[in-house]
Amino acid sequence: MLPLDPQADIGRRAWVACPNCNDRDGCTACQDRRTCRDHWRYLLSNTGSLLHLQCPSCLHIWTHESGFGATRSRWGDSTGDVGRQ
Numbered sequence: 001m002l003p004l005d006p007q008a009d010i011g012r013r014a015w016v017a018c019p020n021c022n023d024r025d026g027c028t029a030c031q032d033r034r035t036c037r038d039h040w041r042y043l044l045s046n047t048g049s050l051l052h053l054q055c056p057s058c059l060h061i062w063t064h065e066s067g068f069g070a071t072r073s074r075w076g077d078s079t080g081d082v083g084r085q
């Protein structure tokens with residue numbers, strides 16, 4: 001089993017389904033998309049809208065595309081497409 005990533009910080013969490021285990025299966029809080037106190041993932045780091053997560057239940061590490069684009073400030077800004085012909 002993998003060790004917990006040294007970047008794992010309980011102060012930085014994300015509520016995303018783990019692709020490796022179904023620990024939130026049958027949990028009403030998760031089904032309602034609430035911030036469940038039992039089922040959450042460590043947010044190790046993020047690159048733009050891509051989140052690097054670790055599941056505390058099975059210690060699986062994966063990346064998740066959140067679609068938020070937190071650091072891409074010009075995303076969707078049509079005035080920025082200078083190179084388009």
Ligand SMILES: [Zn+2]
Nearest residue numbers: 018021055058
């Ligand atoms: Zn898991």
Ligand SMILES: [Zn+2]
Nearest residue numbers: 027030036039
């Ligand atoms: Zn839950």
